[in-house]
Amino acid sequence: xxxxxxxxxxxxxxxxxxxxxxxxxxxxxxxxxxxxxxxxxxxxxxxxxxxxxxxxxxxxxxxxxxxxxxxxxxxxxxxxxxxxxxxxxxxxxxxxxxxxxxxxxxxxxxxxxxxxxxxxxxxxxxxxxxxxxxxxxxxxxxxxxxxxxxxxxxxxxxxxxxxxxxxxxxxxxxxxxxxxxxxxxxxxxxxxxxxxxxxxxxxxxxxxxxxxxxxxxxxxxxxxxxxxxxxxxxxxxxxxxxxxxxxxxxxxxxxxxxxxxxxxxxxxxxxxxxxxxxxxxxxxxxxxxxxxxxxxxxxxxxxxxxxxxxxxxxxxxxxxxxxxxxxxxxxxxxxxxxxxxxxxxxxxxxxxxxxxxxxxxxxxxxxxxxxxxxxxxxxxxxxxxxxxxxxxxxxxxxxxxxxxxxxxxxxxxxxxxxxxxxxxxxxxxxxxxxxxxxxxxxxxxxxxxxxxxxxxxxxxxxxxxxxxxxxxxxxxxxxx
Amino acid sequence: xxxxxxxxxxxxxxxxxxxxxxxxxxxxxxxxxxxxxxxxxxxxxxxxxxxxxxxxxxxxxxxxxxxxxxxxxxxxxxxxxxxxxxxxxxxxxxxxxxxxxxxxxxxxxxxxxxxxxxxxxxxxxxxxxxxxxxxxxxxxxxxxxxxxxxxxxxxxxxxxxxxxxxxxxxxxxxxxxxxxxxxxxxxxxxxxxxxxxxxxxxxxxxxxxxxxxxxxxxxxxxxxxxxxxxxxxxxxxxxxxxxxxxxxxxxxxxxxxxxxxxxxxxxxxxxxxxxxxxxxxxxxxxxxxxxxxxxxxxxxxxxxxxxxxxxxxxxxxxxxxxxxxxxxxxxxxxxxxxxxxxxxxxxxxxxxxxxxxxxxxxxxxxxxxxxxxxxxxxxxxxxxxxxxxxxxxxxxxxxxxxxxxxxxxxxxxxxxxxxxxxxxxxxxxxxxxxxxxxxx
Numbered sequence: 001x002x003x004x005x006x007x008x009x010x011x012x013x014x015x016x017x018x019x020x021x022x023x024x025x026x027x028x029x030x031x032x033x034x035x036x037x038x039x040x041x042x043x044x045x046x047x048x049x050x051x052x053x054x055x056x057x058x059x060x061x062x063x064x065x066x067x068x069x070x071x072x073x074x075x076x077x078x079x080x081x082x083x084x085x086x087x088x089x090x091x092x093x094x095x096x097x098x099x100x101x102x103x104x105x106x107x108x109x110x111x112x113x114x115x116x117x118x119x120x121x122x123x124x125x126x127x128x129x130x131x132x133x134x135x136x137x138x139x140x141x142x143x144x145x146x147x148x149x150x151x152x153x154x155x156x157x158x159x160x161x162x163x164x165x166x167x168x169x170x171x172x173x174x175x176x177x178x179x180x181x182x183x184x185x186x187x188x189x190x191x192x193x194x195x196x197x198x199x200x201x202x203x204x205x206x207x208x209x210x211x212x213x214x215x216x217x218x219x220x221x222x223x224x225x226x227x228x229x230x231x232x233x234x235x236x237x238x239x240x241x242x243x244x245x246x247x248x249x250x251x252x253x254x255x256x257x258x259x260x261x262x263x264x265x266x267x268x269x270x271x272x273x274x275x276x277x278x279x280x281x282x283x284x285x286x287x288x289x290x291x292x293x294x295x296x297x298x299x300x301x302x303x304x305x306x307x308x309x310x311x312x313x314x315x316x317x318x319x320x321x322x323x324x325x326x327x328x329x330x331x332x333x334x335x336x337x338x339x340x341x342x343x344x345x346x347x348x349x350x351x352x353x354x355x356x357x358x359x360x361x362x363x364x365x366x367x368x369x370x371x372x373x374x375x376x377x378x379x380x381x382x383x384x385x386x387x388x389x390x391x392x393x394x395x396x397x398x399x400x401x402x403x404x405x406x407x408x409x410x411x412x413x414x415x416x417x418x419x420x421x422x423x424x425x426x427x428x429x430x431x432x433x434x435x436x437x438x439x440x441x442x443x444x445x446x447x448x449x450x451x452x453x454x455x456x457x458x459x460x461x462x463x464x465x466x467x468x469x470x471x472x473x474x475x476x477x478x479x480x
Numbered sequence: 481x482x483x484x485x486x487x488x489x490x491x492x493x494x495x496x497x498x499x500x501x502x503x504x505x506x507x508x509x510x511x512x513x514x515x516x517x518x519x520x521x522x523x524x525x526x527x528x529x530x531x532x533x534x535x536x537x538x539x540x541x542x543x544x545x546x547x548x549x550x551x552x553x554x555x556x557x558x559x560x561x562x563x564x565x566x567x568x569x570x571x572x573x574x575x576x577x578x579x580x581x582x583x584x585x586x587x588x589x590x591x592x593x594x595x596x597x598x599x600x601x602x603x604x605x606x607x608x609x610x611x612x613x614x615x616x617x618x619x620x621x622x623x624x625x626x627x628x629x630x631x632x633x634x635x636x637x638x639x640x641x642x643x644x645x646x647x648x649x650x651x652x653x654x655x656x657x658x659x660x661x662x663x664x665x666x667x668x669x670x671x672x673x674x675x676x677x678x679x680x681x682x683x684x685x686x687x688x689x690x691x692x693x694x695x696x697x698x699x700x701x702x703x704x705x706x707x708x709x710x711x712x713x714x715x716x717x718x719x720x721x722x723x724x725x726x727x728x729x730x731x732x733x734x735x736x737x738x739x740x741x742x743x744x745x746x747x748x749x750x751x752x753x754x755x756x757x758x759x760x761x762x763x764x765x766x767x768x769x770x771x772x773x774x775x776x777x778x779x780x781x782x783x784x785x786x787x788x789x790x791x792x793x794x795x796x797x798x799x800x801x802x803x804x805x806x807x808x809x810x811x812x813x814x815x816x817x818x819x820x821x822x823x824x825x826x827x828x829x830x831x832x833x834x835x836x837x838x839x840x841x842x843x844x845x846x847x848x849x850x851x852x853x854x855x856x857x858x859x860x861x862x863x864x865x866x867x868x869x870x871x872x873x874x875x876x877x878x879x880x881x882x883x884x885x886x887x888x889x890x891x892x893x894x895x896x897x898x899x900x901x902x903x904x905x906x907x908x909x910x911x912x913x914x915x916x917x918x919x920x
Contacts, residue, residue: 003555035575037726043574044544045566047559048531063525067548077528084512084524087601091608093520122573129575143726181727184736186841188728265517267657268618268649271833352527391836391869393848398869398920400846402838420839424869424920455619455647456513456527456897475920479839 002027003049005069007158010051013071016082020056020098022159023074024309025049026351031116034147035128038136042147043121050351053077057085059095065352093337098161100333104313108167108306111299112202115170116150119203124148127208134215135178138223142181146215148206149173155309163311171302171461172205173198173449176215180222187225187419189218189404192243193387198302198447198461221405224417230478231406231421237381237435237472238423239374242444244403245466247387249362250451252427253285253292254462256396257319258453259330259338260357270453271394274427275325277338283325286431291365292320294329294343295465302447302463303360307344310355314344319362323432331357349458356454361447361463367437374436374470376412382476383407383414384421400424420479430471438467481508481530481626482592482638487553488532489630492560496632497538500568503583505533505761506628508549509900512600514620516648519611521604529900530626532560533761536567537583540576543567579789581762583631589759595642595665598622606669607646610676614683618648618660625901629763637765639757641665641903646672647895649851650679656686656864659705659831659851663893682852688863691855693918695868699826700877700916701819701856704890706832708906710845710874711747711807717840719772720802721781725791730843730874734778739875741776742882748772749782750808753891756903760784764797766805776879809908812885821859822884822912828854828861838871846871846919869920877913886910 007025014021027049034042050067055078062085064077089095128146135144153169176191191197191214199205240248260266261273275283296304296314307313312332319327330338331346334357347358375383389402406421407414447463485506496502508530515523530549535542545563549556598606603622622644630636645663660679662672702710713730723729733739749770751758759765764785771779782802788795799805814822833850848869855862873879886909894904 040575040577046546048548050548065527067550080526087604088521088524091521091604093517093522121570125574179727184732184841186727264617265522352529354523354525389836389838391834391846393867394833394850400869422838455515459898479842
C-alpha cells in the first residue's frame with residue numbers, strides 16, 4: 001500500500017540555513033514469481049518507500065535517508081543532515097555550490113502496453129510451470145527453473161532551486177534455466193546468462209509460444225553441453241554474442257570510465273581505473289569500428305530515464321567514437337571536480353543511498369557485418385553465448401569471462417558444440433583487436449539488476465545493448 | 481525499535497483467520513556513513529531503515545510480502561493488513577507448495593548488546609587527524625542494527641547490537657595499497673590511532689618498486705583475509721544441500737566421488753562468538769556448532785528446512801539460501817613469525833579480489849591479487865608484485881597442495897552494506913600452499 005505524500009509540502013517543512021535542499025522520494029515494489037523443479041518457490045511482493053533528504057552546507061553535502069515521511073520527520077532529518085554536512089565541511093574533498101544540483105522540471109514514463117495487473121498471479125504461475133515442463137526435456141535435467149520479477153518504481157525529486165521531476169518505471173526481469181548433470185559433471189544453460197533478460201516493459205512481454213520454444217531449446221542445449229567436448233585452449237579468434245558482449249562492455253568499458261573511480265573515490269571497494277583524466281580525447285581505446293554510447297533514450301532498455309538522481313537531464317552521448325575515448329561517465333559532481341564533460345549518470349539504488357557515478361545504458365553501436373560475415377572471416381575460433389563467470393581486476397585491466405555455450409568455428413563455419421568456453425585478456429589490447437561489428441540484425445538488448453559499487457554498497461540496474469562482435473587473437477580455454 | 485516490532489507483530493497476528501500462519505522477519509538499522517577519499521570527506525550521512533518481511537502460509541500455499549517500517553504504528557499496521565489481504569487472496573490462485581515449512585514455537589530468545597560507540601556528531605573529528613599526511617580512502621559505518629523474528633504461535637526472537645567499522649585503504653603515490661579494517665563495539669581512540677599507525681608502517685613496504693611476476697605456479701602464502709575470501713565462495717554454489725541436489729555446487733566431487741581435501745582443512749559454523757543471530761529468517765535456531773568439513777572430509781552440508789522436506793534429509797536450520805553465517809576454519813601449526821621463512825620463495829598474498837567460479841564442477845576459482853601482495857625470495861620479502869590473475873581449484877589449494885595452516889585465527893568482519901549493514905564475520909587462519917596458478 002503506497003502512502004501518497006506531497007513532496008513539495010515536505011520541502012516547505014524543512015527549516016535549515018542550507019545553501020540547497022533536495023528531497024528524493026522513491027517507492028519501489030518487487031513482485032517475484034518462480035517455479036523450480038515443478039513447484040512454486042517464490043510468490044511475493046515487497047515494497048520500499050522513503051525519502052532521501054539532502055542538504056548543502058559550507059560546500060559539503062550531507063544526507064539523511066528516512067522512511068518517516070511526515071513533515072516533522074523530514075524536518076528532523078534535514079536538521080541532522082545539515083549537522084553532518086556542517087561538521088564534515090571542515091574536511092571536505094571539494095567545496096560544492098548549488099550548480100552541483102541543476103534545476104530541471106519534467107516527467108518520464110517507461111513504455112508498456114499491459115500493466116502488472118493484466119496478468120494474474122495464477123496465470124503467471126501457470127505460464128512459468130508450462131515453461132518448466134518444456135525445460136525438463138530429459139531425466140538428466142536435474143533442476144530447472146523459470147522466473148520473472150516485475151519492478152514498479154516511482155521517483156520524485158524536488159529541490160530548493162526549483163527542480164520538480166516525476167519518473168515512473170515498469171520493468172521486467174525474466175529467466176529460464178536448465179541444469180543437466182551426470183554425477184559430478186554438470187552444465188547449466190539459461191536465457192541470456194545471469195538474469196540477462198531485463199527490460200523496461202509490461203506484461204506484453206509474455207508471449208507464451210515464444211517462451212515455451214525458448215524453454216525447450218534451453219533444456220536441449222543443457223543436455224547437448226553435458227556431452228560436449230571442452231572448449232579448446234589457445235590463441236584464436238572469437239565471435240561473441242550480444243548476451244556476453246553485455247558483460248564485456250560493462251566490466252571493461254563501463255566501470256573503467258566512471259569518473260568517480262578515476263578520481264579515486266572507489267579505491268577501497270570497487271577499485272580504481274587504468275583510465276586517467278588526461279586520456280580523454282586521446283586514448284585509442286579500441287579499433288576504429290568501436291563506437292560506444294551512453295544512451296538513456298533507448299526505448300525499453302533497462303536503465304532508460306529522463307533525469308538522473310541529481311536532477312540532471314539525460315541525453316545520449318558518445319563515450320568512445322571510432323575507437324577514441326571522448327567522454328567519461330561522470331555526473332554533475334564529477335564533472336565539476338574533474339573539469340571533464342560527462343553525462344547524467346548520478347544514480348542511487350534507492351531512497352536510503354546517496355547518488356554516485358553509475359552506468360545506465362552503455363551500448364555498442366551496430367556496424368555493418370551480417371552474422372554470417374562475422375563467422376565467415378574466422379578460420380579457427382570459437383563462438384560464445386551467455387555469460388556464466390566474470391572477473392576483472394581493480395584497475396579494469398585483466399579480465400576473464402566464462403560463457404555457457406560455445407561452438408567451434410572452422411574454416412568460416414560453425415561446427416560442433418563445446419562446453420566451458422572461457423577467454424581472458426586486457427581491456428585496451430582486447431578492444432583494439434575488435435575486427436568485426438555486427439549489423440542491427442545481430443543487435444540484442446540486455447541488462448542486469450546486479451551491478452554493485454559504492455560505499456555504502458549499492459546494487460543498481462544497468463542496460464547494455466550490442467551487436468555480435470568478432471575479436472582476433474584472444475586467449476581461449478576450457479574447463480578443468 | 482523492539483517495541484514497534486512487538487506492537488506491529490501482535491496486531492498483525494490478530495488479523496489471521498483459522499488455518500492461517502504468519503512469520504514476521506525484521507531487519508533495521510540506524511547508521512552513520514562517512515566516505516573518505518584522500519583523507520577528506522567525500523560523502524556523509526545517516527540512514528534510518530527498517531524492513532518487515534511477511535511469510536504467509538495458508539491453503540497449502542506460501543506467499544511472501546514485505547514493506548518499509550515507517551515507525552508510525554498506524555501507517556505500518558495499514559501496510560501490514562493490506563499485505564495480509566493481498567496474500568490471502570493470492571493463496572487461492574497460485575499452485576500448492578508441497579514443501580512448505582510451517583512455523584513452530586521452539587522457544588524465544590532476546591539478546592541486546594549495548595556499547596560505548598562513537599557518537600555520530602563526533603566521528604569525523606575523531607577519525608580525520610590520524611589520516612593526515614597519507615592518501616586514505618574508505619568508509620566509516622557506525623550505529624545500531626536490529627534483527628527480529630516472530631510467528632503467530634508465540635515464538636519471538638530479538639537481536640540488537642551496536643558496532644562500528646572503518647574499512648580503508650592507504651595508497652602510495654605509485655598506487656600501491658594497504659588494506660585496514662578497524663571494527664568493534666566500544667570506541668577506543670588510542671587503539672584506533674595505533675591501528676592506523678600500524679597500517680602506515682606497512683605502507684612503507686609498498687614503496688619498493690613493484691616486480692612483475694610471470695604466469696605459472698608458485699608456492700604461496702595467503703593471509704587470513706585472503707583465505708576468508710576463498711571460504712566465501714563456499715556460500716555461493718558451494719556447501720548448500722540444495723545446490724548439490726540441483727547440480728550447481730563445486731562440492732559435487734566431494735559428495736559423489738568422495739574426493740577429500742587436506743586433513744589439515746576443517747571448517748564449521750560457529751555461532752558461539754555472537755557475531756550474528758543464531759536464528760534464521762524463518763525463526764529457527766541453528767546449532768551453535770556444526771561441523772561442515774572435518775580433516776578434509778565433507779561431514780555436513782547446510783540444510784534449510786525447505787531442503788529437508790524436498791530432499792528428505794535432516795534440517796540444520798540453515799538460512800533459506802544455505803550460506804554460511806558464522807564460519808570458522810580451524811587453525812594449524814604454522815606460527816606467523818615463521819611464514820616468510822617457510823615460504824622461502826614465492827608469493828605472499830594479503831588480499832585477493834573479485835572471485836568467481838571459472839569451473840564450478842572442478843572447484844576452480846578465478847580472481848586477482850590486490851593490496852599488499854609481495855614476492856618473497858630467500859625467506860625475505862623482496863617487493864610488492866604487480867596485479868596478477870589466478871585460476872586454480874580449491875581441491876588443490878585446500879587439498880593436496882596445502883602445506884600448513886597458521887596456528888592462530890583472525891576475525892574478518894563482514895563489512896558489506898548492500899541494502900543495509902551486514903552482521904557476521906569469518907574466523908580463519910592463513911594458509912601455505914606449495915603450488916598456486918597465476919594465469920595472466
